[in-house]
Amino acid sequence: MEQKKSREEIQALGDNYCFACGAKNPYGLHLQLQIEGERYVAEKTLPREYQSYSGVVHGGIVTTMLDEAMGGYLVACGEKALTARIDVRYRKPTPVGEKLVIAAWVESRRGNFVTMKSTITLPDGTISAEGTATMAVVE
Numbered sequence: 001m002e003q004k005k006s007r008e009e010i011q012a013l014g015d016n017y018c019f020a021c022g023a024k025n026p027y028g029l030h031l032q033l034q035i036e037g038e039r040y041v042a043e044k045t046l047p048r049e050y051q052s053y054s055g056v057v058h059g060g061i062v063t064t065m066l067d068e069a070m071g072g073y074l075v076a077c078g079e080k081a082l083t084a085r086i087d088v089r090y091r092k093p094t095p096v097g098e099k100l101v102i103a104a105w106v107e108s109r110r111g112n113f114v115t116m117k118s119t120i121t122l123p124d125g126t127i128s129a130e131g132t133a134t135m136a137v138v139e
Contacts, residue, residue, distance in 0.1 A: 020068035040073035066131035069104035070116035
């Protein structure tokens with residue numbers, strides 16, 4: 001992989017309006033992922049505006065956070081990647097109003113396809129959701 005990019009370099013790639021990480025999107029999640037060793041990690045507490053039923057984060061938002069961490073990690077490492085396939089396992093409800101830790105890492109690589117893993121962990125260490133994705137690295 002190439003040299004890791006700074007947050008400013010990553011944001012300069014687009015218009016900074018990404019729903020998951022863009023600072024300019026007033027409705028977005030504003031995830032602030034950082035590389036920590038071989039993982040891409042963020043902490044996030046979501047308000048009830050992102051819930052489905054009372055007190056629980058909507059499953060689509062959970063999937064978005066997992067997907068952003070997996071694809072964003074490759075971008076932060078200097079590769080442009082798109083999600084080719086994603087699979088999410090919801091282990092237990094992800095609560096609103098609690099600190100969540102979102103993490104992603106590379107599992108394996110074959111040609112231009114990278115298998116990624118990601119998790120959302122609750123304050124007690126329980127994994128509420130996990131994702132696996134095949135990311136396609138593009139030019």
